[in-house]
Amino acid sequence: MAVKLKVCGVTRAEDLAACVELGVDAVGINLWSGSRRGLSLTEAGALLRAVDPPRSLERVGVFVEPSAEEVRRAAETLALDLVQIVGAEEVTGYGLPYLWVVRGTPALAELLPPTPRPARALLDAAVPGYGGAGQTTDWAWAATAVQQLAGLEVWLAGGITPANAAEAIAQVRPAGLDVASGTELPGARRGEKDRAAIVALLAACRGLPD
Numbered sequence: 001m002a003v004k005l006k007v008c009g010v011t012r013a014e015d016l017a018a019c020v021e022l023g024v025d026a027v028g029i030n031l032w033s034g035s036r037r038g039l040s041l042t043e044a045g046a047l048l049r050a051v052d053p054p055r056s057l058e059r060v061g062v063f064v065e066p067s068a069e070e071v072r073r074a075a076e077t078l079a080l081d082l083v084q085i086v087g088a089e090e091v092t093g094y095g096l097p098y099l100w101v102v103r104g105t106p107a108l109a110e111l112l113p114p115t116p117r118p119a120r121a122l123l124d125a126a127v128p129g130y131g132g133a134g135q136t137t138d139w140a141w142a143a144t145a146v147q148q149l150a151g152l153e154v155w156l157a158g159g160i161t162p163a164n165a166a167e168a169i170a171q172v173r174p175a176g177l178d179v180a181s182g183t184e185l186p187g188a189r190r191g192e193k194d195r196a197a198i199v200a201l202l203a204a205c206r207g208l209p210d
């Protein structure tokens with residue numbers, strides 16, 4: 001089964017256009033000013049208008065400790081499909097379809113989807129700065145979590161690169177991979193993406209040789 005790919009923290013029109021052209025499944029638009037991939041709402045709107053991606057490319061808004069108003073305004077302005085909220089007590093999307101972020105490796109006995117039910121779960125590493133640090137989570141734990149959360153679409157994030165994506169898929173069996181650092185060349189200052197890395201990640205997701 002094909003595994004989906006989300007390219008997280010797209011900041012440039014050429015990178016968003018490449019995601020469309022290559023058949024990436026989802027993009028993350030980071031709206032947190034504390035991230036080097038962060039865009040203001042105005043910048044994010046301009047990016048989407050410049051490319052006008054088809055609705056088949058899922059738009060995920062990434063937020064850190066946002067207010068309800070901030071989330072609702074961004075969802076409306078950017079026509080987001082899903083919201084991804086990190087670092088807040090309220091992570092359930094303020095009434096919008098949301099992606100439930102599980103950071104680190106909480107006790108599996110306590111790993112229960114919140115209410116209202118999320119559109120999907122994202123297993124990510126617990127890192128300072130909330131995400132996007134290129135650090136892997138515990139894949140053995142994640143494999144068990146995927147089985148335990150059967151019935152919910154579970155994606156894997158954290159330190160996935162073209163070099164380890166196939167192994168991550170084989171070990172964890174996620175529905176999708178969510179990648180920020182691994183879509184960039186070392187030294188990318190503002191989330192600039194590397195087309196070759198996206199091609200290689202897609203090949204791993206689709207089970208093709210690179």
Ligand SMILES: O=C(O)c1ccccc1NCC(=O)[C@H](O)[C@H](O)COP(=O)(O)O
Binds near residue numbers: 035037086182
């Ligand atoms: O990417 C960021 O800078 C970021 C900052 C704050 C919160 C979330 C962030 N990214 C969210 C993602 O979904 C990333 O894809 C995920 O954390 C994995 O990142 P990476 O390990 O760099 O691939």
